[in-house]
Amino acid sequence: MLPVTKVLVSIIVKKFYERNAGLFFFIFYLMFAIVEPNQIVGFHRSLIYGTLSSTVFLLVVMGVWCLYAIKYLQFILVEFDQPQNKFLLELSKLSPSKLFWSILLTVTLVYEPVLIYSVFIVFFGFASHHYWPTIAVIVFHSCILISTSFLLARRLNLPHEKTNFSFFPTVRWPWPKPVPIFYISQLVNQLPTVLFFTKAFSVFAIYGFMQIPLDHYEPRVALLGLLIGLASHSVIIFELRKFEDTYMRFLRGMPISLPERFLKMALVYSVLLLPEIGMLALRGVHVLDLTGAVVFATAYLTLIHCKLFQSELNMGKHTNWTLGLFLISFMLVLFNIYLIETVLMWGLAYFWLNRDYYRYEI
């Protein structure tokens, strides 16, 4: 292995799998553990057959792969921006082709779980003479790998582009800025890529879940989609806490009461949830359910933020905790008792903030 690839594997690939171990476990559980052992082969054969024989199903599966690609792209871009990884900019001194191949190999390793399953799809596709969908799968994966590698190589070659590049229009706020605007501005100005991909993933997750055909109105489907979107916010919450510890230290010395601080934090997250609220409203979620979903989602994100005042920031612990909360919430939504969870989350979030905010060592 080339020294460059070695570094990229240890910084990006290993870390990606460590961070997402819980998610992989969850997917593995859904794909293999809930099926009877003697039916696993038949189940996956049917799944692959369905993917290859229905264009709509194939598009849905490709959508899921797209979400995975967005997830790893977001992860790698955040890692590139970490101060301890700034030395990776040295890679731009490699020839363009060398840099591209190193990144392509890294991205391929991160994309491996999808590729392994796709090998079976391709094998089954050719064996069952579904040539066109099989070729579509191969072309799709090639496009994902090449385009993300190209984008990442470009980021390393042109790091200065980041400051001029934004998915969001610059809006000058004409009045004195309230605290929530500080946080939103941090995301819009400093982490536009992370914000864009998180929001795209989140909105797409809701849209995808709401495509599931049902013969009656069921708000839990929308909530499950929303929940997957919320889980993808863990990086944003972590980054906002880091921002608080680095640039907002002065805020701690300001004469602002804890209830006010709590409300401001909740306001930040409710503003961040506007795209999801829009998507839920557009997909016809009833007003009462929509209100419940917003209160639930804001409590969910605020709780995670408050949890991060308990000890020194640690991404590994944070990921494990958010995954745990996601799994519990997933079950509670399935069993339709998420309203009780909402009340508990609000209570716990305020309790933690009240107990830990001034105890936290900056």
Next chain:
Amino acid sequence: MLSIHKLKKQYGSHLILDVDLLQFDSGLYWVKGANGSGKSTLLKILGGIIPFQGEIEIGSTSLKKQTTEYRRLVSYVEAEPLYPPFLTGSDLISFYSTTRNASKEQVKELTEKFNIQYFVQNPIGTYSSGMVKKLSLVLAFLGNPKYILLDEPLVTIDKDSVPILLALVRKYSNEGMNFIFTSHQAFEATGLAPIQELEVKNARVCFR
């Protein structure tokens, strides 16, 4: 009067401050000590920035029991302050003015005194460290705090700004504000008097 009772501060197993009783009456105080002795930690504690064991009060207002009220009475500036780089100096001045009820006249006076009106509309990310320091000093004076805590106030500001800062300290001190500084520079030479000296050594804080 600002009083400290049974203060203890540890970083891991390292005891950094152990103060049984210490009282700051009105006036100017200069906290001295070697690097790592705990001067900045003391100011951060008094500013309500970091946790500690013990009790701190201004009059009858306790930092632990009346957290918001206490914070209204103190203003703390770090030695090397950091602010969100995308905000402008004006954004922060407006924010501080709102939370500390500072008047427009005071904002005008301070921005003009420190000569920051020329760049205060620009994002803080474009400032030099000296410009950030001047902004932080303006923020420290805003409102009507009883105690202003300045950690290394003379560091990074240019020579011309030092007499401006000292004149402001004199003026606000005459109006009843109290100051606690930490500094490695000699305050005797600044003509700022009378100033009471304290030393942080072996986790203790003593008047000299």
